[in-house]
Amino acid sequence: MPGAALDPVAYLRATPPFHAVPQPLFDRAASALEVGFYPAGARLVRVGGEPLRHLYVIRKGAVRLERHGQVLQVLEEGETFGYTSLITGRATLDVIVDEDLVAYRLPAAEFDALLADAQFAGHFAVGLAERLKSSLEHSAVATFQSDLSLPVGRLVRRPPLWIGAEATIGDAARLMSAERVSSLLVRGDPPGIVTDHDFRDRVLAAGRGPETPVAAVLSRPLRTAPEGAPLHEAWAVLIDAGVHHLPLVRGDEIMGVVTAGEVLRQSAQGPVAVLRGVERLASRESLPGYARKVTEMAAALLAGGLDAAAIAGFVARLNDALVARILRFAEADLGEPPAPYAWLALGSEGRMEQTLLTDQDNALVFGDDGAARRPYFEVLAERVNEDLELAGFPRCPGGFMARRWLGTLSEWRARFEGWLDRPAPQALLEAAIFLDWRRVAGRLDVSPLQAVLAGAADRPVFLRFLARAALGFKVPASLRLRLRGEASTLDLKQQGLAPVVFLARCYGLEVRPQARSTLERLAAAREAGALSAETEAAVAEAFRFLVGLRLRLQLQAVSEGRPPGDAVAMSSLPGIERSRLKESLRAVRGLQERAQLHFKVDF
Amino acid sequence: MRLRSPAWDGVVYWALDLETGGLDPRRDAILEVGMVPIRDAHVRLGEGWRTLVRPEGNVDPRSIAAHQLVARETRDAPPLGDVMREVDRRLDRHVLLVHHRGVDVPFLRRGYRDAGLRWRNPVVVDTVELLFRQARRAHRLRPELPAEPPTVNLSAAREQLGLPAYEAHDALSDAVATAELFLVLRQALGARTLRELT
Structure with missing residues (x-):
C-alpha cells in the first residue's frame, strides 16, 4: 500500500507492547486491524457469557471491568483488554463501555501470532498466574532479554x-x-x-x-x-x-x-566499573562525582533490562564499599579507633532498596569500652557525614545522621528497647527508620541490637502502633485514577511504596526480625502463614513494579536536569503501564485491608 | 408492499473518497481513490485500498492545495479504466458510503462512463446528510437552542463528535475517517435499519 501508514496503524505501532514487535509480524497483525465504535453503556462481554474474540486497544473513551456489579478497573486511552478472554477462552469479567469508545481490535488468530514474539508475549504472561487465579486483567512490565542477561x-x-x-x-x-x-x-x-x-x-x-x-x-x-x-x-x-x-x-x-576487566568491558557503566573507581579513590578530593557515576550505572542497568530490586542491590554494595573507603580515610587521619565500632545504614539503604542516592540515613555504634573516648567517634562521624555529602549523599533533613545519632552499644540497646516498650508517635517515626538498620562497616558485634528487634514479636502493642502508622498512608482507589481531573497524578512514594514498606516491616518484625528488605519480609510473612501466597505474590509484584517505575521516572528527570521526585502524571504513562500501576495500587490496598485485620488495628 | 429494510449492520458498506483535480465532474480529473469496507459494524483496515489515477482531464492548479498531488506522482499511475474496474469489483452490490454525495457520486458516474462500465446505482449513505439529520434531531430535542447548521468539514465534524484527529488526508485516510464518522452518527441517530440511513 503506497503512502504513510494509516493513522490507526501508526497509533497501534506506537502503543506498547506493539512498539517492539518485529516489522513483518506487526504488518501481518495490522492487516487484520479493525476499528469499532461502542456507545457508552454497551456491554462488550458478560461474566460466563461468550468470551471476547478480539484484543482491544482503546483509542478514545473508557471501559469498566466489573464483576458482580463491582467495578474492578477503568481502562482508558492506550490500554488493552480482551486478552484474558483470548488466553483462557472464558469470559471472567463484565466489560462495559464507560465513555463512548473508539477501539482498534485484532482477531484472536493475529493475537496468537503476535504471542510468538517473546517480548510481546512477556507483556501478557508476567503475572498471568495470579491474573488467572483472580481472573483480573492486568498487563505486565517488560522482562526482556538484554546484554546483562547474556x-x-x-x-x-x-x-x-x-x-x-x-x-x-x-x-x-x-x-x-x-x-x-x-x-x-x-x-x-x-x-x-x-x-x-x-x-x-x-x-x-x-x-x-x-x-x-x-x-x-x-x-x-x-x-x-x-x-x-x-x-x-x-x-x-x-x-x-x-x-x-x-x-x-x-x-x-x-x-x-x-577477569573483572573482561566483565567490565561488557558495560563501561557497570557496577564493577564503579567499584573499581571506589577502590582507586586516592583521597577525599576524588569523592565528588561518585553520585553521578552511580546514577549513570543505574540508568545503564535499567536500560539493560535489569529489575530495579537487583539494581538497588548493586547500589547498596557500592555505597557500602564507599563507606568502608571513607572510614579508612578518617581512621588514617584520626588514628586507630579506641574501641570497635559499627557504621549503620538506616532506612532504604539499610533495606538495600536505594536506587538513586538520596538523603543520608546513618548511625554510629561503638563498644562500651569506648565510652570515655566519645569525642573520637564524634569527630569520626562528622568526617564521614561530610565525606558522604561530598560524594553526593545530601544531608538528611530529618537529621538521621551519625554525627547526631551515635552512642555506645548499651545506649543504643536502651534506645531500641524504649521504642519497643513505649511506642509514641515521634518514637515511631524514629523507630521506623532505625528498625531497618544494617551494619555496613566496622568490627563491632551488633548482635545485641538484633536481639532487641527479635523481641518485637512479643510486643503486639508496638506492632499494632506501627501498623496503624503504616495504614495512615492513603492509597487511592485505582478506579479514581484517571487521565484527567482530580486524581490524575500520584505520589509513588507516599501513595504506593511507603504503605508496602511500612507494612512489610510490621510483618517482618513479627515473623523474621533479621529480614531487612521489603520483599524478604513479605516472603517471610507468607512462609509464616501471616499472608496468603496470593496476596504476597500480588504485593511483591506491585512493589517491584512501583520501584522500577519510580526509578525510571527519576532517571528521566535527572537526564532532563530536573530534581527527581515521586509525583507521576497518569497522562505521562503509556497505557500498559497505567494498567499495571492501577493493578499495583489495588494490590497495595489489599495488603492494607489484610494488615488491618492481622494487626487488629481499629480506627 | 414495501420490502423490509435490512438491519444497518447486516449489510456491507464501502467508504470511498476521491481526490480530484477540481470540483467540476464534467471536466476535472480523478487523481486518487481510497476505499475501505465496514463489515459487521467494524471498519476493516486490512481491506483498505488506495490508488493514484493517471489524470484524464483537467487539474486545476488551485486543487493541488487540497490533494497535495503533483503531476509527477500521478503520471505513472494506472489509467482510469483499470481503477474504475477495481472500484466496481469492490463495490459490487454493497452500499456506497461517502462524505458529501454531491461531489463523489457525479465523479464516480463519469468515471464509470469513461471506463465503459454500467453505473450500478448503489444505495448511497452520505455522512454529510447524516450530520444535517443529527442537527435537526438535536433541534427537535432542544428547541430552545438556536438552530445552527452543522459542521460538515470532515475533520471538524469528527472532532466535534469526539473522534481522534488524523494527520494524513490521502483518499484512504479520508475513507477511514468517513467510515468512523458514520459509525458514530449511526449510533447518535439510533438508526436500526439501512433505510433509516439513506
Missing part, C-alpha cells in the same frame, strides 16, 4: 591454564608471561588460583623471592560461577568476593577464567 561463559577466550602447587612463583610468572594471562589455576583438592596481584602483594611486598612455592601464595577454595550465569550475577560475585578473577564452571569442570 551468559558470562560467552566471555571465555580460552581453556584455563593449570600449574602444580609444587611449582615456584618464578615458573608461574614465566608461564603467565608466555601465555599472556593474569592468573593460573593451581592443581589440588580443592583447586586454587594465583594471580599477578598475588605476586605483588604476597610475594614482592612480603619480601619473598621467585623460588617461593605457588602453594604458599595461592587462594582457595575458588569463588566460581556457573558458565550459564547471566552477566549481572557474575558482577555480583566479583563484587561480593572482592576478587578480580572468576573461574566459570560447567558441572564439576572449570571451563575458563574471566
Whole structure:
C-alpha cells in the first residue's frame, strides 16, 4: 500500500507492547486491524457469557471491568483488554463501555501470532498466574532479554591454564608471561588460583623471592560461577568476593577464567566499573562525582533490562564499599579507633532498596569500652557525614545522621528497647527508620541490637502502633485514577511504596526480625502463614513494579536536569503501564485491608 | 408492499473518497481513490485500498492545495479504466458510503462512463446528510437552542463528535475517517435499519 501508514496503524505501532514487535509480524497483525465504535453503556462481554474474540486497544473513551456489579478497573486511552478472554477462552469479567469508545481490535488468530514474539508475549504472561487465579486483567512490565542477561561463559577466550602447587612463583610468572594471562589455576583438592596481584602483594611486598612455592601464595577454595550465569550475577560475585578473577564452571569442570576487566568491558557503566573507581579513590578530593557515576550505572542497568530490586542491590554494595573507603580515610587521619565500632545504614539503604542516592540515613555504634573516648567517634562521624555529602549523599533533613545519632552499644540497646516498650508517635517515626538498620562497616558485634528487634514479636502493642502508622498512608482507589481531573497524578512514594514498606516491616518484625528488605519480609510473612501466597505474590509484584517505575521516572528527570521526585502524571504513562500501576495500587490496598485485620488495628 | 429494510449492520458498506483535480465532474480529473469496507459494524483496515489515477482531464492548479498531488506522482499511475474496474469489483452490490454525495457520486458516474462500465446505482449513505439529520434531531430535542447548521468539514465534524484527529488526508485516510464518522452518527441517530440511513 503506497503512502504513510494509516493513522490507526501508526497509533497501534506506537502503543506498547506493539512498539517492539518485529516489522513483518506487526504488518501481518495490522492487516487484520479493525476499528469499532461502542456507545457508552454497551456491554462488550458478560461474566460466563461468550468470551471476547478480539484484543482491544482503546483509542478514545473508557471501559469498566466489573464483576458482580463491582467495578474492578477503568481502562482508558492506550490500554488493552480482551486478552484474558483470548488466553483462557472464558469470559471472567463484565466489560462495559464507560465513555463512548473508539477501539482498534485484532482477531484472536493475529493475537496468537503476535504471542510468538517473546517480548510481546512477556507483556501478557508476567503475572498471568495470579491474573488467572483472580481472573483480573492486568498487563505486565517488560522482562526482556538484554546484554546483562547474556551468559558470562560467552566471555571465555580460552581453556584455563593449570600449574602444580609444587611449582615456584618464578615458573608461574614465566608461564603467565608466555601465555599472556593474569592468573593460573593451581592443581589440588580443592583447586586454587594465583594471580599477578598475588605476586605483588604476597610475594614482592612480603619480601619473598621467585623460588617461593605457588602453594604458599595461592587462594582457595575458588569463588566460581556457573558458565550459564547471566552477566549481572557474575558482577555480583566479583563484587561480593572482592576478587578480580572468576573461574566459570560447567558441572564439576572449570571451563575458563574471566577477569573483572573482561566483565567490565561488557558495560563501561557497570557496577564493577564503579567499584573499581571506589577502590582507586586516592583521597577525599576524588569523592565528588561518585553520585553521578552511580546514577549513570543505574540508568545503564535499567536500560539493560535489569529489575530495579537487583539494581538497588548493586547500589547498596557500592555505597557500602564507599563507606568502608571513607572510614579508612578518617581512621588514617584520626588514628586507630579506641574501641570497635559499627557504621549503620538506616532506612532504604539499610533495606538495600536505594536506587538513586538520596538523603543520608546513618548511625554510629561503638563498644562500651569506648565510652570515655566519645569525642573520637564524634569527630569520626562528622568526617564521614561530610565525606558522604561530598560524594553526593545530601544531608538528611530529618537529621538521621551519625554525627547526631551515635552512642555506645548499651545506649543504643536502651534506645531500641524504649521504642519497643513505649511506642509514641515521634518514637515511631524514629523507630521506623532505625528498625531497618544494617551494619555496613566496622568490627563491632551488633548482635545485641538484633536481639532487641527479635523481641518485637512479643510486643503486639508496638506492632499494632506501627501498623496503624503504616495504614495512615492513603492509597487511592485505582478506579479514581484517571487521565484527567482530580486524581490524575500520584505520589509513588507516599501513595504506593511507603504503605508496602511500612507494612512489610510490621510483618517482618513479627515473623523474621533479621529480614531487612521489603520483599524478604513479605516472603517471610507468607512462609509464616501471616499472608496468603496470593496476596504476597500480588504485593511483591506491585512493589517491584512501583520501584522500577519510580526509578525510571527519576532517571528521566535527572537526564532532563530536573530534581527527581515521586509525583507521576497518569497522562505521562503509556497505557500498559497505567494498567499495571492501577493493578499495583489495588494490590497495595489489599495488603492494607489484610494488615488491618492481622494487626487488629481499629480506627 | 414495501420490502423490509435490512438491519444497518447486516449489510456491507464501502467508504470511498476521491481526490480530484477540481470540483467540476464534467471536466476535472480523478487523481486518487481510497476505499475501505465496514463489515459487521467494524471498519476493516486490512481491506483498505488506495490508488493514484493517471489524470484524464483537467487539474486545476488551485486543487493541488487540497490533494497535495503533483503531476509527477500521478503520471505513472494506472489509467482510469483499470481503477474504475477495481472500484466496481469492490463495490459490487454493497452500499456506497461517502462524505458529501454531491461531489463523489457525479465523479464516480463519469468515471464509470469513461471506463465503459454500467453505473450500478448503489444505495448511497452520505455522512454529510447524516450530520444535517443529527442537527435537526438535536433541534427537535432542544428547541430552545438556536438552530445552527452543522459542521460538515470532515475533520471538524469528527472532532466535534469526539473522534481522534488524523494527520494524513490521502483518499484512504479520508475513507477511514468517513467510515468512523458514520459509525458514530449511526449510533447518535439510533438508526436500526439501512433505510433509516439513506
